[in-house]
Amino acid sequence: MDTTGIDALVASWRTWIEQRDAIAPADVDELEGHLRDQVDDLLGRGLSDDEAFLVAVKRLGRVDDLAREYAREHSERLWKQLVLGDGSPSGAAVGSGAGTGRRRAAGLAVALGLGVAAGLAVKLPELFGVDAPRDLSFYLRNAALLVLPFLAAYFAWRRRLDAVPIAVVAGGFAVFAIALNAYPFDPDVSSLAATELLAAIHSIVALWLIVGVAYTGGDWRRDASRMDFVRFSGEWFVYYLLLALGGGALSALTIGVFASIGVDVSWFVFEWVLPCGAAGAVLVAAWLVEAKQRVIENIAPVLTKVFTPLMTAMMLALIVAALVQWNLVDVSRDLLIAFDVVLVVVVALLVYSISARDPLQAPGWFDRLQVLMLASALVVDVIVLIAMLGRTGEFGFSPNKTASLGLNLILAANLVWALRLQVGFVRGRLPFAAVERWQTAYLPVYLAWAAFVALAFPPLFGFA
Incomplete structure (x- = not known):
């Protein structure tokens, strides 16, 4: 057994995990002890140094999961970690923890x-x-x-x-x-x-x-x-x-x-x-x-589960309001602005909830609620698009109407495909990774549109 090679691998692993700011120095020492025990056991079974190290790291688990587990087991230290940034009980780091x-x-x-x-x-x-x-x-x-x-x-x-x-x-x-x-x-x-x-x-x-x-x-x-x-x-x-x-x-x-x-x-x-x-x-x-962010449980799941039902209810109310007003050409400008704001918030909430979800978890009630939220948002977007097209045909193009029309077209494309993927995931036909990939792949579209409006709209509309 080449202890020098194992020491180098463990040292590299420790340097990487310390850079994540996820686990206190004293806990890194404990983790390293578990890692070395796993490596020794695997070496005793005939694995090579590299094989034993890789398998041991895999068994140890993901860094984020380890951070959450230590946060639960050592909850009495959370306030000190949150305020002081030092997880050691004495407040002084030991060994490489000082770094x-x-x-x-x-x-x-x-x-x-x-x-x-x-x-x-x-x-x-x-x-x-x-x-x-x-x-x-x-x-x-x-x-x-x-x-x-x-x-x-x-x-x-x-x-x-x-x-x-x-x-x-x-x-x-x-x-x-x-x-x-x-x-x-x-x-x-x-x-x-x-x-x-x-x-x-x-x-x-x-x-x-x-x-x-x-x-x-x-x-x-x-x-x-x-x-x-x-x-x-x-x-x-x-x-x-x-x-x-x-x-x-x-x-x-x-x-x-x-x-x-x-x-x-x-x-x-x-x-x-x-x-x-x-x-x-x-x-x-x-x-x-x-x-x-990794010292305590991520707040994202809590926020998304609280605000997703509320946003869904708000969109259903907005749909009723639009139907009551009925004349979509003469629809209130304030109502259209409210629709756009709600749509942007819904998409932001959707992406945030995706970032907070465990991709390996089976579909549940919350995923089905998101299907309703996406469907409601798509209906709202269609209402806004019809209203904007009607107002543009009646009063002509303006910077604000054109920007709103473009934004709603971009949101509609996102919502249609996101709804399709979400339904496929809920029905067990698509992996959650497909839902996640679509939203991350769509970020450059928002960047391109924001840059176009900021840089091209002023000269296109004569800086009016």
Whole structure:
């Protein structure tokens, strides 16, 4: 038996598992002990070093499953892990675990540093005469450009990106920065152009998906990598919302406390704390997802099981509302906007629920409920399409109607095929992997459409 070869393999395995931020250093020591016991047993049965190591790792299980199991067995340590990021009872790592602690501390330091930089970037335009209330259109166009490059930089550092993916991400941001600031939009905020607002909204979507290239380490072509980014996006939203609620409550309390002693700090809170905090929280939420999402049970299954029935009921109510209104050409504009928002949320909820599901689990009641949700969403989409075609034929094309029409066509194609795959899965004719692959393969379609609206609509419609 070549113990040197086994030690090298185990050391490589340990280095990899420590980089996942999934298991505390002390637990890694225990896992390594189990792994070595398995290897010794398999070597005694005549397997080679490589064969024994591979079989032992396979028996040990997936890292995510191991993390959840340790979270359940050592629940008394969860709060310390969540806050301090150190799973050892004494708070000090042992052996190579110290390296893990240093990496986690470095990750937090980098995230905080980039978060501060993002907050300052939001205030930087004021040095060049850009005033937030007066030049609101500037901040609408550049909201994503001022913050998301720092998030991409965080992932570039964390994933150790090569030159090619860095160039792709940087090039994407550069194209949007040049176009959105070179286009001759009307600077008067009171007459904000429709194409300017569309470009601002769609640029956020497109640049977020470009950040996904950095998140996946440049491996954007793999379905599993895209699904990881979907999962990250959902978890990030939850963390960011919690940070925003906590920050808003703390800001209100601060203003109230200082007001009670006759000191007005509201100007500082509204001009500095809130804008800088909102930008910095983007990085902090990303770090929380990266470092903490596997310490406790994933919240995604809970959220999807709560909101899927609610969204399904809402869509059924919207269908009734549309039938009551009946005249789809003269249908309320607000109702159409509500339909579009609900459809986008439904698709996001669908993709998020897919990312949270165990692909090996047999179809159950929740999968059948998703069939109803998809069918309801498809009916809503058809209603919107009929209404949009009628309004376009009656009043002609406009940037908003064209953008809405294109979005609903894209959503309809997604919903039709997703419904077909979901029915096939529920009936046992298709594997769940087919449902997952369709949604991850569709992400570039959203990126392409968002980029087209943001970059092509303004000149196509004369920047009106």
